[in-house]
Amino acid sequence: MRLLLLGGTDFGGRAIAEAARDRGWEVTVFHRGEHPPPPGVAVLHGDRTAPDGLAALAAGEWDAAVDTWTSAPRVVRDAARLLAGRVGRYAFVSSRSVYAWPIPAGLDEDGPLADGDPDAEATDYAADKRGSELAAVREFGAERTLLLRAGLILGPRENSGRLPWWLERVSRGGPVLAPGPRDTPLQYVDARDLAAWTLDALKTGLHGAFNVVSPTGHTTMGELLDACVDATGSDAKLVWTDPAAIEAAGVAAWSDLPIWCPPGGELHDALHRGDVSRVLAAGLRCRPVAETVGDTWAWLRSLSPASESA
Structure with missing residues (x-):
């Protein structure tokens, strides 16, 4: 598997990069250079918020990409649009914050969602994550997009x-x-367990939304x-x-x-x-x-x- 990490040098993204590398995948991280990349991965530099900031991604093909962006949805839109013809699957690390507040106990992935605009600048966390989900689905299509609605994430490098x-x-x-x-x-998920599940899901072609957090x-x-x-x-x-x-x-x-x-x-x-029956059925294991x-x-x-x- 050839994996592109948009980010991939800090906490959750780094856990995914390291787990993929340790599986023998070919890993490329695209980042601004603010944190050292994990050893053993290829590195591309760019600032996604700057004009021509995606230039380093103009060429190259990957089996999957993982995006951990947390701000303006238009940034996810631009990256997904650029990569849609050269990347097989797109995983966006979202959040359970995308559900409409208040979030009742036992809510599953089909619950009501916050408003989001895939073309928006940054507004608030819930709207930004939901808009980014919509941007990824619009550019890659529902069958090629995996939405990881993570809960509380803990672990080394938090x-x-x-x-x-x-x-x-x-x-x-x-x-x-x-x-x-x-x-x-x-209810929480260790970043390394989130990483392992993400890679398994990409390998097996899962798509759609999953609440990725422990029972x-x-x-x-x-x-x-x-x-x-x-x-x-x-x-x-x-x-x-x-x-x-x-x-x-x-x-x-x-x-x-x-x-x-x-x-x-x-x-x-x-x-x-939160209800996590879907992700447990899909193989999430929590240490x-x-x-x-x-x-x-x-x-x-x-x-x-x-x-x-x-």
Whole structure:
């Protein structure tokens, strides 16, 4: 397989590039050069937002392309239009944010969607991702387009700072506010599991939309934080706290306390209770939370001497 990664040098895109390389695929990454590419891949440079920024893609053929773009849909439109005659399949890494808000618990891929314009400039995240989906489908056709509606993505190289936030806090030890209940179910996908499923899906010719995230309750808030304590080896003591007390203190779910949302609420329903029967039937496998947490901590410790002594 010849694979083109639009991006492919940071977090999720890099996980896909490395997984494809390790399978023996011929991998080309097209990026601006802000991050070093993975070893063993071909590299093309360009800025997709600049005039003539796609010039490096004017020639070449690939069996599949993966696009992780997160802003103006017209950028996906332009790349997909340029590549449609020279790439077999187009996978766009979208988001479950494309569903119309509020997103009810148990919503599958056929739920109502946010508005999106495939020719638009950047507006907001949900509209941008939905517009980009529409752009990819319009240029490649539904039978050649794979839409990965990812949920929360965790793992080594995470650049959103959610799991790293908890690991750094737990590593400092002492009493740690643990937002309850302890058995609050979580839904996420390790970037490496997302990568493996994406490559399998491209190889077998899957198309259409898939909610690419674990089953709800693949882990819980308690299991996640216990894994953080175990991975860091700290003397942290988890102090489980009722959601009402957290709210009364003015601490915001998700933003102030990453990953966590109180169960039964609108935000938890949207982020941690999506239907994933379609992607599970198509072969998604999710590694244990302890592995995701441990590998993320090992990556954090590799970044600097300061993190090694944490």
